[in-house]
Amino acid sequence: xxxxxxxxxxxxLRLWPALSIGVLAVAAVGSLVLGPAxxxxxxxxxxxxDHLPLVSLDSGLSTQEAAIVWQIRVPRMVLAGLVGATxxxxxxxxxxxxxxxxxxxxxxxxxxxxxxxxxxxxxxELPSGVIAPLAFAGAVxxxxxxxxxxxxxxxxxxxxxxxxxxxxxxxFFTALQTYLQQQHADTIRQVFSWILGRLGTTGWSEVRILLxxxxxxxxxxxxxxxxxxxxxxxxEEASTLGLExxxxxxxxxxxxxxxxxAAVAVSGLIAFVGIIVxxxxxxxxxxxxxxxxxxxxxxxxxxxxxxxxVARTAQSGGELPIGVVTAFVGAPFFAFILASRREVGx
Amino acid sequence: MRKGAVFLVxxxxxxxxxDGTNTEPTVPTTNAPISTTTxxxxxxxxxxxxxxxxxxxxxxxxxxxxxxxxATHTEMLYAVGAHPRVVATDLTSNFPAAALDxxxxxxxxxxxxxxxxxxxxxxxxxxxxxxxxxxxxxLGIPFLLMGPPATLDEAFAQLRNLGAATGRGDExxxxxxxxxxxxxxxxxxxxxxxxxxxxxxxxxxxxxxxSESFIGDLYSQLGLVNIADTAGVAGSFPQLSAEYIVDKxxxxxxxxxxxxxxxxxxxxxxxxxxxxxxxxxxxxxALDGDMAGRWxxxxxxxxxxxxxxxxxxxx
Numbered sequence: 001x002x003x004x005x006x007x008x009x010x011x012x013l014r015l016w017p018a019l020s021i022g023v024l025a026v027a028a029v030g031s032l033v034l035g036p037a038x039x040x041x042x043x044x045x046x047x048x049x050d051h052l053p054l055v056s057l058d059s060g061l062s063t064q065e066a067a068i069v070w071q072i073r074v075p076r077m078v079l080a081g082l083v084g085a086t087x088x089x090x091x092x093x094x095x096x097x098x099x100x101x102x103x104x105x106x107x108x109x110x111x112x113x114x115x116x117x118x119x120x121x122x123x124x125e126l127p128s129g130v131i132a133p134l135a136f137a138g139a140v141x142x143x144x145x146x147x148x149x150x151x152x153x154x155x156x157x158x159x160x161x162x163x164x165x166x167x168x169x170x171x172f173f174t175a176l177q178t179y180l181q182q183q184h185a186d187t188i189r190q191v192f193s194w195i196l197g198r199l200g201t202t203g204w205s206e207v208r209i210l211l212x213x214x215x216x217x218x219x220x221x222x223x224x225x226x227x228x229x230x231x232x233x234x235x236e237e238a239s240t241l242g243l244e245x246x247x248x249x250x251x252x253x254x255x256x257x258x259x260x261x262a263a264v265a266v267s268g269l270i271a272f273v274g275i276i277v278x279x280x281x282x283x284x285x286x287x288x289x290x291x292x293x294x295x296x297x298x299x300x301x302x303x304x305x306x307x308x309x310v311a312r313t314a315q316s317g318g319e320l321p322i323g324v325v326t327a328f329v330g331a332p333f334f335a336f337i338l339a340s341r342r343e344v345g346x
Numbered sequence: 347m348r349k350g351a352v353f354l355v356x357x358x359x360x361x362x363x364x365d366g367t368n369t370e371p372t373v374p375t376t377n378a379p380i381s382t383t384t385x386x387x388x389x390x391x392x393x394x395x396x397x398x399x400x401x402x403x404x405x406x407x408x409x410x411x412x413x414x415x416x417a418t419h420t421e422m423l424y425a426v427g428a429h430p431r432v433v434a435t436d437l438t439s440n441f442p443a444a445a446l447d448x449x450x451x452x453x454x455x456x457x458x459x460x461x462x463x464x465x466x467x468x469x470x471x472x473x474x475x476x477x478x479x480x481x482x483x484x485l486g487i488p489f490l491l492m493g494p495p496a497t498l499d500e501a502f503a504q505l506r507n508l509g510a511a512t513g514r515g516d517e518x519x520x521x522x523x524x525x526x527x528x529x530x531x532x533x534x535x536x537x538x539x540x541x542x543x544x545x546x547x548x549x550x551x552x553x554x555x556x557s558e559s560f561i562g563d564l565y566s567q568l569g570l571v572n573i574a575d576t577a578g579v580a581g582s583f584p585q586l587s588a589e590y591i592v593d594k595x596x597x598x599x600x601x602x603x604x605x606x607x608x609x610x611x612x613x614x615x616x617x618x619x620x621x622x623x624x625x626x627x628x629x630x631x632a633l634d635g636d637m638a639g640r641w642x643x644x645x646x647x648x649x650x651x652x653x654x655x656x657x658x659x660x661x
Contacts, residue, residue: 037593064592064621071618072589128550128607185454186438190606193551201551201588203617317577317590319552 016285020298024081027305031077032069034309036317039065048074075204079266080308081301082207083199084273086214086263088300089293090256091274092281093221096228096289097252098159105260105274108166108253112173113142114264118194119177123184131194132209132265138173139261143253145169158235159249197268197322199308206266217259218297224252225289232287270304272326276334277303283337303330396511397503399491400479408513409468409488413461415453416472419492420445421642422505423470425521428512434464441636441644458485468511494641496582497563498649501641502526521643528646532653533567539656540569544598545591545624548583550608552591558582560641561602564649570598570656592618598631598656599624605635631655 032048033041039061047059047069059066090105098107106112117138121131149165181191227248230238235245260274277300278292285291307325314320393406413434414420420439423432429444436453439445451460453471458481461469469489471478482489490511495501502522509518544565546555554574557566559582565572573594577586599622601608610630613619624630637648 036587036590064595067618067621068589068592072592075617125607128612182455185452187606188454189549193549193553196551198551200585201616312587312589315577315579315584317573317584317586317594318579319585319587 016291016295017298020295020302024298024302024305027302027309028077028081031080031305031309032073034313035068035073036313037065037068039068044069044073071203075207076199076202076308076312077305078207079202079210080199080304082210082214083263083267083270084277084304084307085297085301086210086217086259087270087274088277088281088303089218089221089297090260090263091300092278092289092293092296093224093228093252093256094274095278096292097231097249097256098163099232099234100159100163101279102275103163105256105263106170106269107163108146108257109142109170109173110139110257110260110264111269112170112177113138113140114261115195115269116142116173116177116180118265118268119180119191122190122194123180123187125187132206135194136261136265139264140257142169142173143257143261147250147253162249162253194268197270199267199270199322200312200319202266210262210266213258213262217255217262220251220255221259221293222297224248224255225293228252228289228293232289267322269323270326271323272330273300273304273307276326276330280334280337392513394510394515396490396507398507399474399493403488403490403511405468405488405511407467409466409511411464411466411468412512413451413464413466413469414439415451415456415461415478416470416492417441417636418472418640418642419470419508421640421644422508422518423512425643426505426509426512426514426517428509428514431512433466456481458482462487470508495560496558497560498529498567498645501560501645504641505643525643525646529567529649532646532649535657536568536653539653539660541571542569542598542656542660543571543573543594543596544600545573545586545594545596546600547603547608547613549603550606552586552588553583554586555602556582556584561638564645564652568649568653568656570652588616588618592622595621595623597623597627598629598659600652600655601630601632602635602638604632608632627659629655629659 029045033044043059043061043065046057047061047066049055050057050059051070061069087105091103094103094105094107095101114135115138117134117136118131120138121134126134143166146162146166146169149169150162181188227243230241230243231245231248233241238245278296281292281295281299285295304326307329308322310329311320311322311325392408393404395402395404410431412423412428412432414423414432415436417436417438417440420432420435421441423429424442424445432448434449434451435445436451438453439448449464453473456476456478458478461482462485467488469482469487471489471491472493474491474493479489479491490508492504492508495504502525505522506515506518509515509521546561546565547553548555555562556574557563557572562572562574562582573591573596574584574586577584577590579585599613601610601613609632610628613630614625619625631652633651634648637644
């Protein structure tokens with residue numbers, strides 16, 4: 001997409017934030033009213049509204065149905081939204097800061113570090129409340145290690161050095177994780193359960209853990225969205241424009257990592273969201289981070305809500321692994337967007 | 347199925363016996379029978395043909411160096427009195443306690459050289475996904491693959507086969523009879539608890555087991571109604587959604603993951619689970635994780651504990 005083409009499509013671009021909010025709203029209502037329990041849809045909506053401050057309504061649902069709506073469906077929907085937004089926002093930020101379309105939130109070792117932390121907690125049979133903090137700690141340690149390793153390369157460190165350090169750290173942490181897992185094969189099932197993602201058994205407590213990290217991460221990324229646009233012209237060019245690429249990179253990576261680490265810690269490794277959603281967003285609103293970041297955040301939330309809705313309703317009383325759904329729904333959708341954009345853009 | 351398997355064993359014995367031109371005189375076993383049963387019959391003749399998951403296996407002589415790479419089969423070997431000839435067991439073989447004193451192997455990290463170094467003349471394995479059968483075959487080590495059964499009857503058939511393979515056929519047949527009798531008594535007494543609904547939890551992410559599974563067979567024999575059967579998910583071990591479980595409102599929850607930090611308290615604390623009858627009425631039952639994952643002689647104890655837990659709460 002050339003810069004010259006932008007003004008022509010400007011008006012259409014303005015529609016996208018509104019449209020993505022619309023999609024998010026539909027996804028949220030769908031998550032609220034659909035499910036194997038067959039709760040009266042209107043009752044489910046009223047029950048959810050009843051919990052808003054200053055609202056008092058009678059949903060007419062039984063205690064059990066009310067519990068299904070407010071303690072199972074709503075927290076799961078909210079968590080899917082938070083995780084989806086955070087992973088997609090982090091993915092967009094990583095791709096921008098490294099100017100690498102294949103970057104995702106797990107690039108610098110977040111997944112490997114979180115996996116190691118969680119595996120450690122599981123195989124040594126620590127209390128289950130320790131799994132999320134250790135996963136978070138592992139993710140942060142991995143990224144800090146990647147930064148430390150890149151620094152060894154000397155003062156002239158670039159994004160490429162950092163990516164390579166991240167690859168090395170991720171490989172090392174993955175090796176440790178695999179070793180631990182193999183030495184304690186009796187707990188292998190739980191390790192895999194964790195890795196496959198666990199939106200399915202979450203409640204408000206996970207939402208409370210993730211929310212502060214997610215919000216801080218989003219805000220920092222939004223604030224830096226123009227800096228990311230400047231970075232896009234190249235690091236040397238950016239510094240001639242008065243930007244410190246190293247500092248911007250550090251702040252953006254720190255914020256993206258913090259969010260991704262917290263998301264992974266509460267929900268396990270959910271692949272694909274962090275890479276596919278920003279690309280879809282880029283295809284529809286263009287490369288400028290001013291629009292790309294907000295649309296990625298909102299689109300990520302909507303995308304994971306829909307994926308989770310599919311995961312928990314496709315097999316009536318059963319559950320599909322969320323990662324299977326994100327790829328199964330996301331890949332064809334991405335292909336569709338790619339194909340339709342080519343027609344329009346040609 | 348069970349009868350078929352027993353028949354095969356007997357057929358094997360008969361065929362061996364009918365071989366007519368038996369050149370070797372019956373060798374008296376040096377091992378006196380350990381069991382206290384009154385059987386005075388001759389020790390099972392070898393060679394013997396026994397069923398395994400890979401088809402019939404001929405065992406030439408009474409095994410003197412047995413390696414069990416499966417906790418279930420370690421329990422069976424001890425129960426039929428073959429244990430004096432067990433030279434090594436796997437790390438998960440923790441019952442009976444004496445099994446902890448044998449040499450130990452890690453069956454999850456199968457190493458055929460480690461096994462060969464023990465010079466076994468019979469190896470029992472419950473799984474073959476690490477290439478165990480091929481590796482043992484290549485080294486000419488006799489082995490039996492006896493994987494998880496789908497029903498109690500199949501488990502008892504396995505017990506008989508293992509007994510026959512280790513020269514403890516009579517003891518195994520007697521033990522299986524006693525166990526079958528116990529099961530029959532439990533089933534006969536199950537009338538008051540039939541129709542009670544349950545959720546069986548395999549792990550914290552709500553994997554369950556349907557009546558098609560071995561553990562599910564225990565519940566269905568007792569007439570209990572398993573909510574996993576109607577979830578509309580293929581396979582014996584479906585992952586259920588929390589919403590489905592809460593909506594089905596089971597009267598009992600049985601935890602097979604109590605060894606991994608799940609407890610009646612932690613179940614009650616789960617979002618939305620407070621309204622489930624099993625939680626409200628204090629009917630969340632932690633099963634013995636070892637027993638729930640095995641299909642040895644103690645399976646009947648597990649079945650009894652399930653029966654008694656439900657019976658105690660049903661008027």
